[in-house]
Amino acid sequence: MGSHRGRLVLATTILGSSIALLDGTVVNVALPTIGKDLDADLAGLQWVVNGYALTLSALILLGGSLGDRYGRARIYAIGVGGFGLSSIACALSPTIGALVGARIVQGVFAALLVPGSLAILQASLRPKDRMAAIGAWTGLLGVATASGPLVGGWLVAIDWTWAFWINVPLCIAVVALTLTVVPESRNPAAVKGFDVAGVILAVVALAGLTYALTVAPDNPGPVALGAGVAAVLAAVGFVLVERRSPHAMVPPSLFRDRVFTTINLVTLLVYAGLSASMLFLVLFLQTVAGWSALAAGAATLPVSAMMLALASRFGTLATKHGPSRYMVGGTLVAAAGFTLLALAPRDPSFVVNILPGTLLMGLGLSMLVAPLTGTVLAAAPDELAGIASGVNNAVSRTAGLLAVAALPPLVGLSGSDYAQPDSMAPAYRLAMLVCAALLVGGAALTALGLRPRQPECAPAPQAQAHPQPPAR
Template sequence: MTSEKTDDLLHMGTHRGRLVLATTILGSGIALLDGTVVNVALPTIGRELDADLAGLQWVVNAYALSLAALILLGGSLGDRFGRRRVYAVGVAAFGAASIACALAPTVELLILARGIQGIGAALLVPGSLAILQASFRREDRMAAIGSWTGLLGVASASGPIVGGYLVDLDWRWAFWLNVPLCALVVFFTWRFVPESRNEHASHQFDVRGVVLAVVGLAGITYALTVAPENPGAVSLGAGVVGVLALVVFALAERGSTHPLVPPRLFADRVFTAINIVTLLVYAGLSSALLFVVLFLQVVAGWSALAAGAATLPLSVAMLLLASRFGALATAHGPRRYMVGGTLVAATGFVLLGFAPRDPSFVLHVLPGMTLVGLGLSMTVAPLTGTVLAAAPDELAGTASGVNNAVSRTAGLIAVAALPPLVGLGGAAYADPALLAPAYRAAMLVSAGLVALGAVVTAVGLAKREAPCAAQPHLDLTAR
């Protein structure tokens, strides 16, 4: 249960509702933008801090590793101790770590500070969605999540542009920029965001579950991040330990009286199905976008900026349409939009896959990328809203943490596994003759993964006859 009464829940069109939505978007946007900006700054960081390639990789990986390892814990902490409180702590930690990044005199200290940034992000990322779920009326939640999704797409698309501008000034400004923004988010959070928590949470803490979850997610993340460049016993061992830890975690949670992730979440068919869809969609999306950018640079000879800008139609479509489809999913049920959206996105990937080696943006990239953007606009907000609605309100943070962990793991698995599956290994990605056929195969595999998400959605979500808002708990299927 949340601490708010039903009459106190927010409306999308009210002044406070807009402020709460803006607060969650800005906090999540800082974490998302920082990652893309740092990627642009890596060459300059390497020169100024005299860092080798391995050091630069860990500037990125330290953040990804701590975020992935702790995101499940972050969502659970919000349910237990208050979503507003944990979100504010996460934003503050992210801002403090940004100061440490900006002041870092060596690459080793920068890596340490980036790891702390990831800890802050693990608290704020699931918290932002849990706040929306707990703070808004049921009939406004998917529209709020749609707005959150669309505007975060702008942050993602603007990352290379903002990063390029800041790096021209000084790479440290990529981190200094976070500090006033984080301070503003913390102020808005305490001033406008209502507090909510699971009032029935146990006073005991599932220490065993926390340790197993962190070891499991960290092991798998480390293996998938390191193995493509440094395969060997260490990365393989980390992956095995990670998988075993998660298996033991699942078994231990069944017998725990105060589990970190209550097993009843996965007893819900909709919750389980939507997380499988999340795995498939984000695996397809992550691998496809990676190969599109590589193809346009290596095979077509486009600049990095032009290749990155080619994905802008996707972000524009999500900005304009995600909130609208979230509202439509509330009124008519999410099933039709998620099935249609995944199929539209898969069609877009197929079109992109058949681009010639000297593509025209207007003829060969724009149509496919627009279809991908339209499909994701139809899919992402209903998907996110449905997975949160399938969980009890008191477990909104935990549900968000689970779904975020699934999406991030999906991306890591796809990026690590797909290149060798389509015949790319080592430096082969830099050879246009080898990359071109591998690109087409990868885009078709990505399309297949996303289309399979349509099948799982159709099977896992029963048809609805009444709008979501009329249901006492967004009952998407027979329990």
């Protein structure tokens, strides 16, 4: 990690992943403006978010396995390049339907680049440098994610299409760096077949569930019910296919490791809460408090600052002392931040009502993300680094996808309610408390599933306990 090339590899993986993560948070801030310009209701805006998250979640496992087979750097470069091209299509979209379609394509290419970044670090750096590198990766990626609302607010003030145009030069730079400085790596033992049935079933399961959750509140009936039933059947079929397939996208052996299974369940809870909370916060500040998009985005900067300053440090501490204490503490601190934000009045003061909550959120995420990511990746053999990264990324993205689809109707939002202060204010408070409860559940699961001083975060010398986690 201390070499010139090592630092360039780290920078390349951070920049590429940042593009995908920044795009999601930037788009969240732009949603109210997109809704006005393209005459979209809440369901249309949900699909701007969920169309991208759907293909990313469903295909990210395939992206990880493709990198293991055909070269992680090669697949990473293809994903970044395609992401840039599909961003152009998003920026040029004349209708909400066209924008959703372009976002679906964008998610396909994101599924190639997201798992590749962590797999490249795992395969390229010395074992003793990996946790520190992951700490730097998560810290700077957290900055990109949390800076998204600020960047988005600034871009929306110009034109919402710039939320997509900004990706293009960044993608060109990442492709150039990948082709020149990233060492190629692959799993020589990877099977050559494709798990076509697994891919189709994963897409059907996630698409059906997302569609059912999105349309059922306004149009309950046989169509929504049918989509939900199809999703359940496809999910069961996916599990059966993966258990029997000779070239499964998700080798069942990964989930025989207790640490790997536990951390992925924790990831599901944590990222559901995180994704939904960031969406509801920026909507509340714009719709209820009347802040501009730029001001609402700037309110999340303390999260970025805390993660930039502390994430790498907590990654190093987790290597020395074990990840459990930091993961439990981090989820509880972040949950306390969500609770404080839920108590904000309709005309909040940034210093009194918003800053304390965002500082706690940033501190909690700084404590949590690097140990979580390092532990889940290290729980898999190095030759399965791409698949392990893909699984954890799929879990985190699926969590965000389902939270964004399910939470608005759960807290009473539908149609154009997102633009009505009287509807948005109580829905926001309830949503933030639900997010806090999800993180408390993650803390409890971590405490039960991980023993405090197990060596999950240290490189495992044999096929027993190995450390690592997700993307964002």
